[in-house]
Amino acid sequence: MLIPVCENADQDEGAYEQKMCYLPKMERLGMSARIRLFLCLLLATGCDEKEEFHPVYEVPAQLDSYVASFIAEASARGFDYKIDNLIIRYDATLSGPVCGQCNEVTKKNNVQKIITINAKLTCWTNDQELEALLFHELGHCFLGRTHLTDLLPNGDPKSIMYPDNNSLYPPCVYAVDNTSSCNKTFKRQYYLDELFNEITPAPDWAKK
Numbered sequence: 030m031l032i033p034v035c036e037n038a039d040q041d042e043g044a045y046e047q048k049m050c051y052l053p054k055m056e057r058l059g060m061s062a063r064i065r066l067f068l069c070l071l072l073a074t075g076c077d078e079k080e081e082f083h084p085v086y087e088v089p090a091q092l093d094s095y096v097a098s099f100i101a102e103a104s105a106r107g108f109d110y111k112i113d114n115l116i117i118r119y120d121a122t123l124s125g126p127v128c129g130q131c132n133e134v135t136k137k138n139n140v141q142k143i144i145t146i147n148a149k150l151t152c153w154t155n156d157q158e159l160e161a162l163l164f165h166e167l168g169h170c171f172l173g174r175t176h177l178t179d180l181l182p183n184g185d186p187k188s189i190m191y192p193d194n195n196s197l198y199p200p201c202v203y204a205v206d207n208t209s210s211c212n213k214t215f216k217r218q219y220y221l222d223e224l225f226n227e228i229t230p231a232p233d234w235a236k237k
């Protein structure tokens with residue numbers, strides 16, 4: 030029986046690809062050789078993973094600030110995310126009345142995440158709705174969150190992960206009205222808290 034072994038563990042990673050060397054059975058190996066074998070296999074596995082995944086970051090300029098805001102809001106709540114594996118693209122051919130899609134609902138970071146935004150439908154009418162749409166998709170793609178259809182006591186969605194509703198904290202239609210009751214931007218704080226922490230209690234404004 031032959032066991033593949035990488036020699037010259039102190040050489041660069043490329044050496045592992047090219048070097049095919051073999052040593053006899055495990056029981057014939059001394060302790061230092063076994064340790065070397067273990068380290069070598071560990072390193073070789075690491076090399077493989079690195080070689081398989083090349084993250085791509087391609088986000089339209091119009092949407093880049095929302096991704097930065099997502100990272101900043103996470104950081105403000107004690108969660109540090111580095112997002113270098115994200116492609117966001119516009120696509121007018123998404124099936125059905127879908128405003129956005131995430132290709133992989135997972136927290137795993139060694140996967141290329143792709144968010145597709147429907148450019149054909151009128152999916153947002155203000156910055157807050159576009160933000161909620163993107164944060165919902167980022168919630169799927171980077172927090173591994175799935176849809177939640179629970180409601181708050183006042184009937185509002187409990188989460189930004191509620192499907193097909195990105196009008197959760199809109200401003201008034203006309204900015205001049207933003208001091209009046211049509212301004213719901215104060216709800217943003219709760220929805221972002223809940224996005225990063227599902228056990229966030231219902232806010233005072235949601236009481237009946």
Ligand SMILES: [Zn+2]
Pocket residue numbers: 165169176192
């Ligand atoms: Zn969704």
